[in-house]
Amino acid sequence: MNKELDKQSNRQPNKQPDKQPNKQSDKPAEHLIQTGIKNGLPILIGYFPIAIAFAMMAKQIGLDFWQVVSMSMLVYAGAAQFMAVGLLAAGVGVWPIIGTVFFINIRHLLMSSALANKLEPLPGWLKPIVGFGITDESFSVLAFYPGRLKPSYALTVEMLAYIGWVSGTAIGYLAGQFLPSPLQVSMKIGLYAMFVALLMPQVRRNIGILFLAIGAGLVNLGVRSLGIDAGISILLAIVFCAGLGTIGPSKQAKEG
Amino acid sequence: MEWYGFVIGMMVVTYLPRLLPFVAVQPAKLSPRTKRFLELIPYCGLGALILPDAFLALNNPLIAGAGLLFAGLYGYYKGGIIIPVVGAMATVYLLLGIG
Numbered sequence: 525m526n527k528e529l530d531k532q533s534n535r536q537p538n539k540q541p542d543k544q545p546n547k548q549s550d551k552p553a554e555h556l557i558q559t560g561i562k563n564g565l566p567i568l569i570g571y572f573p574i575a576i577a578f579a580m581m582a583k584q585i586g587l588d589f590w591q592v593v594s595m596s597m598l599v600y601a602g603a604a605q606f607m608a609v610g611l612l613a614a615g616v617g618v619w620p621i622i623g624t625v626f627f628i629n630i631r632h633l634l635m636s637s638a639l640a641n642k643l644e645p646l647p648g649w650l651k652p653i654v655g656f657g658i659t660d661e662s663f664s665v666l667a668f669y670p671g672r673l674k675p676s677y678a679l680t681v682e683m684l685a686y687i688g689w690v691s692g693t694a695i696g697y698l699a700g701q702f703l704p705s706p707l708q709v710s711m712k713i714g715l716y717a718m719f720v721a722l723l724m725p726q727v728r729r730n731i732g733i734l735f736l737a738i739g740a741g742l743v744n745l746g747v748r749s750l751g752i753d754a755g756i757s758i759l760l761a762i763v764f765c766a767g768l769g770t771i772g773p774s775k776q777a778k779e780g
Numbered sequence: 781m782e783w784y785g786f787v788i789g790m791m792v793v794t795y796l797p798r799l800l801p802f803v804a805v806q807p808a809k810l811s812p813r814t815k816r817f818l819e820l821i822p823y824c825g826l827g828a829l830i831l832p833d834a835f836l837a838l839n840n841p842l843i844a845g846a847g848l849l850f851a852g853l854y855g856y857y858k859g860g861i862i863i864p865v866v867g868a869m870a871t872v873y874l875l876l877g878i879g
Binding site: 563595598601604621625626629630631633634635636638640641642643652654655658660664668710711714718720722725727737738740741742745754758761765767 | 783788789790799817818825827848851852854856
């Protein structure tokens, strides 16, 4: 840390003294953006086939191009969009669908809280943008950034994910039927492979994390088998497991 | 036009939970317990996102499991995200071709 600061001050000796308190100068900005691209790209790849599948399903129930693309641009929530289209097709009314979407996505309240706690101080006008980009996937990638989360890194990851979702929707609507289906099917594993790949280095560091994660998975499975919607059961699983973790001997997983 | 009212309604209820923690006034200092709770969320979140859906992503849980196994082993020993993701897709693609 001290070394980094020294390097920083050597590079710009006394040139801009009032820029000094900029906390983001731990690492050069371009490096943050590069890392962001490297970690955001898997989300883009993973979102693409899912967005294609969504667009094809929405097209099938008779929605037009802009109706479908506007949904991906503004709502920007995978599971909720599938659910909404499914309910529309079943003839469910607008308000019950909006309510369902709320319940599916309320889990992001927890994820955003965790990230807000980790994020470096940032200009007020950027907060709504960082918040808009929170999804299960961007959260999972951002949560494992070592140390305080840098806004430029977070925004790069989020932007790639968004591009993947919106462009996948548009291309899926226009050309989805031309994609070979074995390829489409195998791409569906992408996001889950990403979740596993994100978890493993943490497990290697501390095996207890594996039990915590499996515990959350089992709670999710159990709650879901009662017929409760995935959005809510994920929320309950997180609250239950993270809550249980705070009861145990403290200051263990904290280091690192 | 009615459509866009509907989309904006869905947007509002999706956006609010994502936004609120960022703009809410943060207490000056969180209690250690709350901090720990927040720090554990990513691990529990990943667990709940993987189980059970990862095995249901394809019609074949075994082939899905094989893809996840590749991602898990590679992630454990080498780390990174892109190779595990692309490798898992390739594994599934190959196994679907055989099956």
